Amino acid sequence: MDTLVLLIGVISFVVGLRVFLTRNRVQRLLYLCCLNFAIAALIALYIKSPMGGVAAAVYFIGSTLSSNAIAHTIGKVQRLEGRG
Amino acid sequence: MKVEVDGGTVEILPLVSIFCIVMGCIGVILNTDYLDKIIMLEFLTGGLIGLIVSFYYLDVAILTSIMEPVSTVILLLGSLKYLYLKRSKKRYSSKLPILVK
Amino acid sequence: MDIVVSTLYLGYFLLIFGTLGVILGPETRDPLVRFLNVEIPTIGVMLIFLAYNHTLALMTYIAINSLIVLVFIRAIIRKEELEA
Structure with a gap:
């Protein structure tokens, strides 16, 4: 249990640094999605009750929806800049 | 679940969240693209x-x-x-400069 | 360090640094950039509410904040349409 949480924490730190340092926008969105998954896993492992699972599921659904909206907008902006 | 850091x-989870908040605060201000x-x-909101x-x-x-x-x-x-509005305004003003004045 | 004291000082840091970023950040002639910088002192106020255990104030502030975004975005787009 302890090593699992520690491993997810180390992955989260590395991915957070790469979100901050990467210059490419699409790659930054990919690392952000991975960071959201890691935070949802940490929430589900931190709370010792079934309500924590509900909170982690709601956060997972919300962050996935938001990342999909950002990806769709990135595609639309790239098409607009390529055309004009 | 707990990590021993000299004494305490x-x-x-709070460590990762505080890291996300500090990095996101600096990143929102220094980037200029929308x-x-x-x-x-x-x-920042994940943190x-x-x-x-x-x-x-x-x-x-x-x-x-x-x-x-x-x-x-x-x-x-x-x-x-x-973005679309600003781009169309720029194209319009470059094509017809007399009407803008 | 205790988590409550840490959250309180983090909220103060976000409030001061976000206000400085709104006033003299890079490219704040654009109103949308300035509005996206305004989101940082908002999150600082949320962290200060969280550190003082004001749960109802925090919940109301989060719910109203996503409505005020709609009003400000609408106002910025309408201003840009009228200037064109």
Whole structure:
């Protein structure tokens, strides 16, 4: 249990640094999605009750929806800049 | 669940959340493109939700998780429309410079 | 360090640094950039509410914040349409 949480924490730190340092926008969105998954896993492992699972599921659904909206907008902006 | 840092015990989730908040704060201010700023704002809000959960306020965390994609979708639609409007205004003024004066 | 004291000082840091970023950040002639910088002192106020255990105030502030985004975005787009 302890090593699992520690491993997810180390992955989260590395991915957070790469979100901050990467210059490419699409790659930054990919690392952000991975960071959201890691935070949802940490929430589900931190709370010792079934309500924590509900909170982690709601956060997972919300962050996935938001990342999909950002990806769709990135595609639309790239098409607009390529055309004009 | 707990890590020994010289004397006291620190959990992982508040540590990751505080790291996300500090990095997101610096990133939102220093980036100048709209989509980069919105991505960094998402990063910052993930840290905020993690910090709320580590205080055991689960109802506030669920409310924040529901309300945050609504705000992000409104910001994205607004920024897309603003970008399109600015681009069409620039093209119009470059094509017909007499009408703008 | 305790998590409550740490959250309180982090909220103060976000409030001061975000206000400085709104006033003299890079490219704040654009109103949308300035509005996206305004989101940072908002999150600082949320962290200060969280550190003082004001749960109802925090919940109301989060719910109203996503409505005020709609009003401000609408106002910025309408201003840009009228200037064109």
